[in-house]
Amino acid sequence: MNKIGIIGAGVAGLSVAIRSAIKGEEVHVFEANAYPGGKLSEIKSGEYRFDAGPSLFTLPELVDELFELAGENPRDHFEYSRMDPICKYFYESGLEITAHADVEKFAGEIAQKTKVPFRQIMKGMKKSQELYETLAPLFMYKSIHKAKTYWSREAFNAYPKVPRLNFLRTMHQENQQLYGNEEVIQLFDRYATYNGSDPYQTPATLNIIQHLEHQLGAYAPKGGMIAITKALFELAKRKGVHFHFNQRVEEILTEDKLVKGIATDQGQYKFDAVVSNMDMVNTYRKLLPQAYAPKFLLNQPKSSSALIFYWGIKKQFPQLGVHNILFSKNYREEFRQLFDQKSIFEDPTIYICITSKYESEDAPKGCENWFTMINVPHNQGQDWDQLVREARTHLIQKINRQLRTNIEELIETEEILDPRSIEAKTSSFAGALYGNSSNNMFAAFLRHANYSSKLPNLFFCGGSVHPGGGIPLSILSGKLAREFMDEKLPA
Ligand code: FAD
Incomplete structure (x- = not known):
C-alpha cells in the first residue's frame, strides 16, 4: 500500500x-x-444560491463510473435528468433559436428560422459525431503521452480519417462553409469558448465539442451542479480518503x-x-x-477567463430557459478584443444560467438566480476594476435591449467573480479557466x-x-x- x-x-x-x-x-x-470542489462549488447571496462555476453537465456516466468502481449504485447518491430544451439563443436581429434535445427537431428549428437547409445542419451534426467517435477514444480516454496509444486499435481507426479531421482549417472556416449564414455560424462557433479558445484560430477539429451537448446530451443534476461535488466528496470519505x-x-x-x-x-x-x-x-x-x-x-498562450455577475433577480422571465445566450452583434470583433487586445468588447455575448427554473429552492418565490457570464481575457495586469465597471454597464444595456426590461432595478443581490478572484479561489494561473488555450x-x-x-x-x-x-x-x-x-x- x-x-x-x-x-x-x-x-x-x-x-x-x-x-x-x-x-x-x-x-x-x-x-x-x-470546502471541496474548486471551481465546482457554490455561492450563497441573501436568499439566493448559485453554482459558482460550471453550469453545463455532460457525460454524466463519468461520475457514475466512480460509484460503480466503488461497488455502489450511483442512483443511491446522485441523480440527474436530461435537459430539454438545452439552450435558448437570442440575437440582436430579434431571431430566437431553441436548441431542443432532439437533434432533428433542433435542426428543423434552425432550418425553419434561418433558411439554412435541414440537411446542412444534419451534415454538420454528423461530422461532429464522426470527430467524436474517431478522436474521443484516443485523445480523451487514453494518454497521448504513451507510445502504445499510437499503436492502438483506436489509432489505426483514426489514421485513414486524418484528412477529414480538419486540423488545418479553423472552426470558423469550417462552419462558414457548412452553413453560410452568420447567425448559424455564430451558434456553432461558440463551442470554441467551451475550452476558452477563439473560433477564428482554433482548429475545426474542436467541432467535436458540440456533439457532447447536442447529441450525447446536457444534464441537470438534482440539487444543482454542486451536487456533483457533494456526491464525490461523500464517496471519497466513505472510501476512507483523509481530507485536510x-x-x-x-x-x-x-x-x-x-x-x-x-x-x-x-x-x-x-x-x-x-x-x-x-x-x-x-x-x-x-x-x-x-x-x-x-x-x-x-x-504556451492561456485560455480565456470569465467575468460573472451572480444576480438575485426579483422577477421571473418566462421567455428564458435554464441556459440562455444573448449573442454579440460582431463576433469577430469580440474575439479580436478578447485574444488580441486582451480586453472586453462593448457588445459581449452574454450567457445567463438560471437554475431556479428547475431547482425552485435556489431563489425566493417569484424570483430567479441569474448566473450572468461573459468571456474575458485571462489576467495580464489589466485594470480590472475599470473593466468590470464598464462591462457591467454594457451587460445591463444589452439585456435591457434584448429582453425589453430594466434589469438594474430588478437586481436584489449581487456577487462578482473576475479573473483575479478566480485565481485567488482556485490557484488557476492568471484566472485562465482551462489552462493553455487551444x-x-x-x-x-x-x-x-x-x-x-x-x-x-x-x-x-x-x-x-x-x-x-x-x-x-x-x-x-x-x-x-x-x-x-x-x-x-x-x-
Ligand atoms: P479546480 O476546480 O480548479 O480545483 C483545484 C483545487 O485545488 C481548488 O480547490 C484549489 O483550491 C486547490 N488547490 C490549488 N492549489 C493548491 C495548493 N497549493 N494547496 C492546496 N490546494 C490547492 N466545465 C464544464 O464541464 N461545464 C461548464 O459549464 C463549465 N463552465 C465553467 C464556468 C466557469 C466560470 C469556470 C470557472 C469553469 C467552468 N468549467 C466548466 C470548467 C470546470 O469547472 C473545470 O475545468 C473543472 O472544474 C476543473 O477541475 P479541477 O479539478 O481541474 O480544478
Missing part, C-alpha cells in the same frame, strides 16, 4: 483520490479552501530526483507519491524548484502529461493538463493519472 498525497480537492483531485482509495492506498487530500481543509501546499519536497512529500502552511508530510490537482503552471512556479520546469509548456492545431499535444518526466513519483490531474478542461475531461485526467500510478508505483 502506498501513501498518496493529493494537492487540491477539485473534481479531478476527487477523481484520483477515489480511484486510489478503491485500490487500497492511504490517501490524503490537501485543500487550500475550507484550509491547508495550502507550499512546496513539493524532493530528494535525489524523487518526491518525498509536501510542505503545507501547517507542517511537512511524507508520501510515496504526490498528485497535483493544482494548475500546472502554478505547480511548477510555486511548489517546485525551477530545475524541473518544462518551460515550453508553461509559456488556438492552434498542436494544442492537444501542448498539454502537460499526467505524470512528471523528471520526478517518477509525481503525477498531474486537472483541467490544465491532458486531456483538458471541463468537468468530464478533468474527471478523466484523474483516471489517466491513476493509470500511470499503477504503472510506475510499486503495487
